[in-house]
Amino acid sequence: MSEGTMQRAAERQQRDRRDQREQRVKGLHRVLVCAAAVPVMLIAAGCSSDSGSDDAAAADSSAKASASASASASPSPTVQAAVYKSLPKPCKVLAKKTLEDLVPKAKSGKEGSSDDASTRGSCSWSSLDNNGVKGSQFRWLNVSLLRFDSDVTRGSGEELAQEYYQSQLQAARSVSGAKNTKSEPVAGVGDEATAVRYDLKKKEGSFKQETVVARIENVVVTLDYNGAGLAGEKTPSADTLNKLAQKAVKEAVAAVTAENGSGAVGTPSSTPSKSATKAPSASASKASSSPSKSASKKS
Template sequence: MSEGTMQRAADRDQSDQRDRRVKRRHRILVSAAAVPVMLVAAGCSSDSGSDDGAGKSAASESSTSASPSPTVQAAVFKSLPEPCSALAKKTLTELVPKAKSGKEGTSDDVATRGSCSWSSLDNNGVKGSQFRWLNVSLLRFDSDVTRGAGDKLAREYYEKQIEDAQSVPDAKNVKSEPVTGAGDEATAVRYDLKKKEGSFKQQTVVARVENVVVTVDYNGAGLAGEKTPSADTLTKLAQKATKEAVAAVTKTNGTGAGGSATSSPSASKSPSKSASKAPSASPSPSQSATKKS
């Protein structure tokens, strides 16, 4: 091989090597240039994800804090009168003339529930006797977010009391009528009940004033041959007692009869334990007839 040929071959080799180096440097530069782009892209992606998570968290917290807490209208009445003092002495003399004092029922919370009963026996010897029995029951309901407003709970109980009075076993001549002037709503239920002691005339008057239910049970009988008392007279007396008891409730809470409270009380945090239970049942006419003073 001539010297010129060898030179040209060497030149070609160098040229090829130079081209290969140029191409290799180009690839390196391209790769190096691509790395920052990838890093920048990755950084942007990471930052975006972090911001999105923080945004979601903030939005969640904002949504949670914006949710309103459950509320319920506050109960108007917060206390009850002393049940044995709910009626005037004059009224008691009319309804139970021979009663010496009232017997207060047991209660685990006197601000929520209470009752008092009186028994009267006018003994006329061989001419017979007139028997009377009176019971006043008071039940107050607090407002609670899970159970509802106090007046709503009282209305439900009011309706249940009327149903119970209308469905007494063996009751005859059952009659119901609305009563005016006794709170927000009131109903009188009367019926006849014949027992071995005699024929009883039973009156049950149920009244609701705001979140309190007043139940008056009043019965009378002529015993040992004495004449049976007038149902109309007994009903009027029972209604009178109910109106007085309702007035006592409103007065105890600083309001006028059937009026609204002078100051808006705060809602109770939790329902009263006593209010969630029905009060003890009043003695039946047959039971009350056996109670003689």
């Protein structure tokens, strides 16, 4: 090998070694750059994840705070408590003298059945004055008491009593077969009172019917009174029956007030009452809405 050839070979080997060193340096530089980029990406990802969690927690906390504020801003429903808490015994609401005037031959009253004496009750009296061949005078009297408790789902006891008061009047004014129906307000009896009168023809005779419905606070008193002249006896005067019926209903209303003392105004109540959800007893409603049928049976 010539000297020139050997020199070129040595130069070529030096270039190769220099190229290898440069490649190793470049490779190391790339590794360092990538290694430095990895923490930056991890940090960015971590920040993004933490930010999302914080936002979700903040939103959840805000929703809970809003719900709590809404709950505290909506007070529990209340309703004015009923004034009267009890009822007198129905067969004791009228004085002995009053009974003698209305049903002179009645020996005692017959109390109607009731599943709750504190909310409903009734009593009826029947009188037959038999004059033999001259005929007889028949009288029938019924007093019905119904008390309403306040209920947050239905309203106050007074509102419920007002509704029932109107329904009783409607029933009295629409009796099947009634003639000459008239109604008039009755002054000085409870918070409101109305008397309804009509004539009713039965096979036993001609009956004169008086129904007086009165409301005092959360209690409704319905008094039914009728009379007839049987077997040729003279038919009683409607005005006389009306006057006696109004006198009796005043006593019944007074008995309700006396039973409850001074009748202090009730305080708001937030709990429903079981008594308010009960419907009037069948015996009380039947006696109030169709007394003349009972009168006919007893005659």
